[in-house]
Amino acid sequence: MKMKWKVLCFLAVLILDGFLCRTMYLSYRETKETLFIPADADGEVIDDIRKQFSGEKLVALTFDDGPHSTYTKELLDGLRERGVHATFFLLGENIEGKEDIVKQMQEDGHLIGNHGLTHILMSRENTNQAIIQIEENNKKIQDITGKRPEYLRPPFGYWNDELESTTHMTVVLWNVDTLDWKLQNSRKVVRNIVKQVEPGDIILLHDIFPTSVKAALEAIDTLQKQGYTFVTVEELLVD
Ligand SMILES: [Zn+2]
Numbered sequence: 001m002k003m004k005w006k007v008l009c010f011l012a013v014l015i016l017d018g019f020l021c022r023t024m025y026l027s028y029r030e031t032k033e034t035l036f037i038p039a040d041a042d043g044e045v046i047d048d049i050r051k052q053f054s055g056e057k058l059v060a061l062t063f064d065d066g067p068h069s070t071y072t073k074e075l076l077d078g079l080r081e082r083g084v085h086a087t088f089f090l091l092g093e094n095i096e097g098k099e100d101i102v103k104q105m106q107e108d109g110h111l112i113g114n115h116g117l118t119h120i121l122m123s124r125e126n127t128n129q130a131i132i133q134i135e136e137n138n139k140k141i142q143d144i145t146g147k148r149p150e151y152l153r154p155p156f157g158y159w160n161d162e163l164e165s166t167t168h169m170t171v172v173l174w175n176v177d178t179l180d181w182k183l184q185n186s187r188k189v190v191r192n193i194v195k196q197v198e199p200g201d202i203i204l205l206h207d208i209f210p211t212s213v214k215a216a217l218e219a220i221d222t223l224q225k226q227g228y229t230f231v232t233v234e235e236l237l238v239d
Helices: 002-036 043-054 071-082 099-107 127-145 161-166 186-196 210-225 233-238
Strands: 057-064 087-090 111-114 202-206 228-230
Touching: 057 210, 057 233, 071 099, 071 210, 099 111, 099 127, 111 127, 111 233, 127 161, 186 210, 202 210, 210 228
Parallel strands: 057 087, 057 202, 057 228, 087 111
Antiparallel strands: none
16 A cells, blocks of 8 residues: 555656646746837837747858959859858949959859949048049949948948948958958968858958858858858848
């Protein structure tokens, strides 16, 4: 009799324990959902929050200083093979004679931004002069693509409030600096990307070096295997 009761009690505890655990888990899940979603959040905010929990690993590759007649072309082919979209901040003085490459960027779904007409430190220039240069480059790009660029990356990230309030462009800097221009070594650049990258990052590269193009494509192959999805800066910022 004692043995029988012991077994019964043991079973009852097991069942009760299982029930409590399940209740606690469900309430934890509910708390987790309601904790991060404000009651007055609109659809877009809710989508943003859901994405944070969905484990989506989005990352944006950005290429400055191009286009380059050989290396940008190689890069575009490699990105197309891998189904990857990137962002190109074009230097106006490099565009002439490479209009086909700019067109291919647009046709392939990449985002085209402005890196200035020449590689000047915009914040150290007279503001009006800097704006004139920015607009001249916008026009160069628009003449080819039919679309005025909305995004700007100032060379070296040099920018100031006066420029910010005068131009109607969205300035995009970066948070992963690959130092590709300095290293010019694809193995080291790949390592810099893979070591530093986290979801939501904007990676800085330059498509005027063969080592940078090789590194970008190798890093894509590695990171795609880790579940990363490559998007344009616009998709990253809007999403
Ligand atoms: Zn640059």
